[in-house]
Amino acid sequence: xxxxxxxxxxxxxxxxxxxxxxxxxxxxxxxxxxxxxxxxxxxxxxxxxxxxxxxxxxxxxxxxxxxxxxxxxxxxxxxxxxxxxxxxxxxxxxxxxxxxxxxxxxxxxxxxxxxxxxxxxxxxxxxxxxxxxxxxxxxxxxxxxxxxxxxxxxxxxxxxxxxxxxxxxxxxxxxxxxxxxxxxxxxxxxxxxxxxx
Amino acid sequence: xxxxxxxxxxxxxxxxxxxxxxxxxxxxxxxxxxxxxxxxxxxxxxxxxxxxxxxxxxxxxxxxxxxxxxxxxxxxxxxxxxxxxxxxxxxxxxxxxxxxxxxxxxxxxxxxxxxxxxxxxxxxxxxxxxxxxxxxxxxxxxxxxxxxxxxxxxxxxxxxxxxxxxxxxxxxxxxxxxxxxxxxxxxxxxxxxxxxx
Numbered sequence: 205x206x207x208x209x210x211x212x213x214x215x216x217x218x219x220x221x222x223x224x225x226x227x228x229x230x231x232x233x234x235x236x237x238x239x240x241x242x243x244x245x246x247x248x249x250x251x252x253x254x255x256x257x258x259x260x261x262x263x264x265x266x267x268x269x270x271x272x273x274x275x276x277x278x279x280x281x282x283x284x285x286x287x288x289x290x291x292x293x294x295x296x297x298x299x300x301x302x303x304x305x306x307x308x309x310x311x312x313x314x315x316x317x318x319x320x321x322x323x324x325x326x327x328x329x330x331x332x333x334x335x336x337x338x339x340x341x342x343x344x345x346x347x348x349x350x351x352x353x354x355x356x357x358x359x360x361x362x363x364x365x366x367x368x369x370x371x372x373x374x375x376x377x378x379x380x381x382x383x384x385x386x387x388x389x390x391x392x393x394x395x396x397x398x399x400x401x
Numbered sequence: 402x403x404x405x406x407x408x409x410x411x412x413x414x415x416x417x418x419x420x421x422x423x424x425x426x427x428x429x430x431x432x433x434x435x436x437x438x439x440x441x442x443x444x445x446x447x448x449x450x451x452x453x454x455x456x457x458x459x460x461x462x463x464x465x466x467x468x469x470x471x472x473x474x475x476x477x478x479x480x481x482x483x484x485x486x487x488x489x490x491x492x493x494x495x496x497x498x499x500x501x502x503x504x505x506x507x508x509x510x511x512x513x514x515x516x517x518x519x520x521x522x523x524x525x526x527x528x529x530x531x532x533x534x535x536x537x538x539x540x541x542x543x544x545x546x547x548x549x550x551x552x553x554x555x556x557x558x559x560x561x562x563x564x565x566x567x568x569x570x571x572x573x574x575x576x577x578x579x580x581x582x583x584x585x586x587x588x589x590x591x592x593x594x595x596x597x598x
Binding site for chain 2: 246273290307322391
């Protein structure tokens with residue numbers, strides 16, 4: 205536990221620093237807010253966790269879906285090589301609970317957006333355009349690169365914002381609390397210069 | 402003596418079906434739909450709300466996560482206490498959790514979505530999520546390629562096994578849940594006071 209303390213202190217120190225760096229030119233609050241209260245949504249996700257634990261014996265998680273997709277693509281091109289990799293030996297690509305869960309998450313997002321009149325049908329978010337212009341190619345390069353780093357990090361850390369950030373933390377898992385603090389430190393440390401330098 | 406039941410069981414375990422049982426998958430679909438619906442209504446499929454959190458302008462993400470943790474934590478503790486559910490704890494590996502967590506965060510700032518909210522963004526018609534998702538698949542593959550080496554190196558550093566805050570602090574789990582619930586609720590009230598959005 206003694207090793208956790210400096211990390212907690214460092215993260216607390218980052219917050220006021222980051223707030224000082226803030227430039228009012230681009231402010232996320234100038235764009236539409238959420239449809240529902242974050243407390244209703246958060247409580248709903250908490251209750252949903254009870255249900256997935258009880259009925260499916262699974263914690264909510266999203267990142268392993270992408271590894272499964274990678275495994276299926278790998279098996280398509282070279283079955284032997286894919287099966288030789290340590291990660292896929294332990295987690296063979298499979299249409300399992302996590303896989304359909306994320307596919308259904310896409311559908312759930314559509315249903316919510318459609319019923320709420322929030323279906324965007326756009327390639328670039330207005331806040332991105334305000335900062336980086338309207339090149340879809342630039343957005344593609346940054347997002348693909350970010351995705352590679354993010355997924356690598358998720359697999360190394362053992363989960364994502366859902367698996368560690370919500371499901372692991374609620375089980376009081378030390379790994380998850382450590383990981384989620386690092387998610388935000390890493391995210392703030394890159395986002396602030398990205399938007400304000 | 403040969404145990405026929407056991408022999409049958411091992412042979413069927415050798416070739417696991419690439420598709421999970423239908424009942425299991427139906428659970429995944431229903432819970433995934435609810436998850437995606439809630440996240441979209443919470444606004445966290447929106448690029449500017451996610452980036453707004455990393456720029457410390459919009460606190461929706463933290464409010465949702467903390468509420469979900471408090472509600473989920475209490476229910477999961479009670480259900481587990483009465484032996485109704487299993488916990489699913491990922492092992493604490495200090496180096497992996499920290500390095501992976503920081504990389505995840507850095508990627509988060511670039512892509513603007515996380516693995517779950519990226520799926521929601523796609524559902525709500527924010528097509529740039531497709532770039533991020535492609536990157537997530539590629540990054541998962543990169544990890545799998547290196548997983549053999551990583552398991553023998555980084556993932557061994559500071560490997561503490563399955564570890565909860567209750568174990569680490571030598572406090573009964575129920576007490577940790579109570580303390581965390583009070584603490585997080587207090588933080589939520591403070592957040593709402595200073596950051597109404």
